[in-house]
Amino acid sequence: MRWPSGVSWAMPCAATPRRMSLADAVLVTRPEPGLAETMRTVAALGWRPIAAPGLELLPKPFTPPRAQALLLTSRAAARAVPPLGLPVLAVGEATAAEARLCGHPDVTAAEGDAEALAALVRNTLQPADGPLLLAIGEGYGRELAAALRASGFAVQRRVAYAAHAARHLPAPALEALRQGRVGAALFFSPRTARASMALIRAAGLAEAARTIRAVAISRRVTDTLAVLPWAEVATATRPDHLSMMEALGEAR
Incomplete structure (x- = not known):
């Protein structure tokens, strides 16, 4: 096979232009x-x-009740609740990182969903040590609170922010x-x-x-x-x- 005149092994092949999709x-x-x-x-x-x-999120300040720990199920909740001097159990790493940025020093992260957060609570806390403060968005957290109450924990749900449709x-x-x-x-x-x-x-x-x-x-x-x-x-x-x-x- 004869190569076209002027072409050598040392010459790179011309790159085919990459066409970006219009739906970019x-x-x-x-x-x-x-x-x-x-x-x-x-x-x-x-x-x-x-x-x-x-959604548009609006913080809703509240007076925190007595509790042994603060549970956070979202970054929005972490941003809305000021440091309370309580250990924090967060639903996942992103929420935990947000809580630390907002000044909460003692933060432990679960594996990313409410079921994992409930498991973390059961494995690290005792019902006899006091109620849990569950800071949530308006309309959220009922299933998690019910699961923890079924495990013997007293749970204080507090709305930390409201979410309104854009x-x-x-x-x-x-x-x-x-x-x-x-x-x-x-x-x-x-x-x-x-x-x-x-x-x-x-x-x-x-x-x-x-x-x-x-x-x-x-x-x-x-x-x-x-x-x-x-x-x-x-x-x-x-x-x-x-x-x-x-x-x-x-x-x-």
Whole structure:
């Protein structure tokens, strides 16, 4: 076989230009705290992140009761509750890190969900040592409180923040959906998923989901997403930020 004139082994092959998909945007539906962090990570994976929080969070100060420990089930709760001089048991590493940043010195992290937090409580605390303070978002935490009470613990639920559905999608999100530029959407809780899908439907853009890959942090969120006709629904292997980014993957 004869090589074309002027070509040698030392010459690199011309690289084929990589064509980026037109659907290069990712809707990030979580509110702060966490929105900015996820936006940065999504951008590092080569996507174009678009902030589209489905919820707005508002802190609700409360007078803390006597307790042997503080239980935190979200970063929003960790940010809303000031240091109380109590040991903190957090639902996962992200919530634990937020609690430490907010000044809580004694923080232990569970494995990422309410069931794991309940197991951590049972393994490290005793009902006889006093009640537990469970700081939650409005409408959350009832199942966890019931599970701990069934194990003999007294649980004081206190609402640390309220979550309200956003009134509309931001203009960049609407534009990307209308132009078919959204390749994926990230959903971090059932409530956020429901609120975000309601906004998409209210904008008359439900059919846009047919070309979008939805990424859910848990099976509960996956079940919630059945309302819209997504092209695909991927579920993170673990309910944490890293697994969500792995499920999203790099832009192609």
